[in-house]
Amino acid sequence: xxxxxxxxxxxxxxxxxxxxxxxxxxxxxxxxxxxxxxxxxxxxxxxxxxxxxxxxxxxxxxxxxxxxxxxxxxxxxxxxxxxxxxxxxxxxxxxxxxxxxxxxxxxxxxxxxxxxxxxxxxxxxxxxxxxxxxxxxxxxxxxxxxxxxxxxxxxxxxxxxxxxxxxxxxxxxxxxxxxxxxxxxxxxxxxxxxxxxxxxxxxxxxxxxxxxxxxxxxxxxxxxxxxxxxxxxxxxxxxxxxxxxxxxxxxxxxxxxxxxxxxxxxxxxxxxxxxxxxxxxxxxxxxxxxxxxxxxxxxxxxxxxxxxxxxxxxxxxxxxxxxxxxxxxxxxxxxxxxxxxxxxxxxxxxxxxxxxxxxxxxxxxxxxxxxxxxxxxxxxxxxxxxxxxxxxxxx
Ligand code: ATP
Ligand code: ZN
Ligand code: MG
Numbered sequence: 001x002x003x004x005x006x007x008x009x010x011x012x013x014x015x016x017x018x019x020x021x022x023x024x025x026x027x028x029x030x031x032x033x034x035x036x037x038x039x040x041x042x043x044x045x046x047x048x049x050x051x052x053x054x055x056x057x058x059x060x061x062x063x064x065x066x067x068x069x070x071x072x073x074x075x076x077x078x079x080x081x082x083x084x085x086x087x088x089x090x091x092x093x094x095x096x097x098x099x100x101x102x103x104x105x106x107x108x109x110x111x112x113x114x115x116x117x118x119x120x121x122x123x124x125x126x127x128x129x130x131x132x133x134x135x136x137x138x139x140x141x142x143x144x145x146x147x148x149x150x151x152x153x154x155x156x157x158x159x160x161x162x163x164x165x166x167x168x169x170x171x172x173x174x175x176x177x178x179x180x181x182x183x184x185x186x187x188x189x190x191x192x193x194x195x196x197x198x199x200x201x202x203x204x205x206x207x208x209x210x211x212x213x214x215x216x217x218x219x220x221x222x223x224x225x226x227x228x229x230x231x232x233x234x235x236x237x238x239x240x241x242x243x244x245x246x247x248x249x250x251x252x253x254x255x256x257x258x259x260x261x262x263x264x265x266x267x268x269x270x271x272x273x274x275x276x277x278x279x280x281x282x283x284x285x286x287x288x289x290x291x292x293x294x295x296x297x298x299x300x301x302x303x304x305x306x307x308x309x310x311x312x313x314x315x316x317x318x319x320x321x322x323x324x325x326x327x328x329x330x331x332x333x334x335x336x337x338x339x340x341x342x343x344x345x346x347x348x349x350x351x352x353x354x355x356x357x358x359x360x361x362x363x364x365x366x367x368x369x370x371x372x373x374x375x376x377x378x379x380x381x382x383x384x385x386x387x388x389x390x391x392x393x394x395x
Contacts, residue, residue, distance in 0.1 A: 012047040031244035070303040078314040084294040093380030113247030113254030123394040136234035144235040146216035149207040167241040169209040209240035222349035230265030250373040270362040277364040297321035324374035336366040
């Protein structure tokens with residue numbers, strides 16, 4: 001890890017030994033340990049942090065140890081099941097597309113994890129959208145459109161605050177009070193990217209920015225019998241996940257776009273359709289020539305919920321992730337996932353099947369920015385190197 005001159009390098013020996021399979025998870029969670037941590041790297045040799053000078057080290061180290069302990073202590077190695085492996089497909093590029101995309105004005109960073117996109121990237125995202133829409137059409141999925149905001153009461157009802165508190169994004173507004181609004185309009189100013197305004201000016205949070213698309217469908221179906229006992233729907237929407245220092249490049253955005261195909265019905269109905277979706281996408285990715293693998297995975301639960309939930313997800317094969325190859329860093333990036341939630345939403349939201357039992361749900365979810373980014377990392381920016389179908393679509 002390169003140390004920036006104005007930062008202090010801190011080496012920490014973890015109190016709880018970290019098994020190899022938890023290195024990546026722990027590294028990403030350390031971003032939420034303390035605001036003074038600017039970068040973290042976790043390896044079998046130990047933990048390296050870059051922190052701001054003047055940080056109270058004992059407190060910070062204690063929080064780091066707490067994160068390590070709750071994730072590493074008693075962690076069970078997940079049995080990673082590989083369902084598809086096309087990682088060796090030859091691809092023409094080994095370069096990080098990001099510097100060139102920024103130079104070309106195709107990507108304009110607005111703030112950490114927030115980007116504007118230019119015509120080439122947009123057309124590429126639209127090409128992938130057309131592939132996902134074809135998948136949705138193959139199921140005759142009903143189109144839906146959902147708001148960008150989601151009520152706090154919705155997320156509360158499905159345990160979201162407990163499972164993913166670290167990545168929430170809150171929406172608020174000024175209190176409807178003339179003094180507050182006057183005061184704000186006269187004094188509000190932005191310093192170093194931060195709005196200077198007393199926090200008591202802001203109203204209580206009733207809505208958040210939505211972290212996922214399919215939740216909205218489950219709420220639309222809540223507290224009643226499921227029409228005809230099954231639903232297949234599709235929607236695209238902006239999703240928000242605050243990923244702290246992990247917001248890097250186009251790999252991890254705060255504000256991104258997700259297309260989902262969503263299945264609600266009996267257990268067999270959901271599982272069969274999830275499998276069919278995977279098989280159809282396998283053909284799509286083969287046509288494009290994408291290098292990727294599909295493997296079992298778990299959601300990035302926060303520390304308190306992680307051990308139990310992650311083990312549960314992997315034991316019941318609830319999540320399969322499409323990991324695309326990033327040749328320039330010999331790494332992978334999840335561009336989509338095939339999920340099965342069992343009857344979790346059906347039970348919590350009271351969505352019932354004709355026999356009175358709770359509905360099961362599942363979804364195929366694709367990140368459009370990540371899809372485009374992984375493609376550019378594999379195929380480069382020279383369109384003559386692209387598969388003909390993609391080249392023609394963006395021409
Ligand atoms: P990761 O494992 O990389 O954290 P995830 O498991 O949280 O991702 P899902 O909840 O399965 O992701 O979301 C479906 C898809 O949405 C992901 O496969 C990815 O393409 C996209 N996605 C999720 N989080 C982000 C993000 N922060 N920035 C960009 N795309 C994202
Ligand atoms: Zn979903
Ligand atoms: Mg994941």
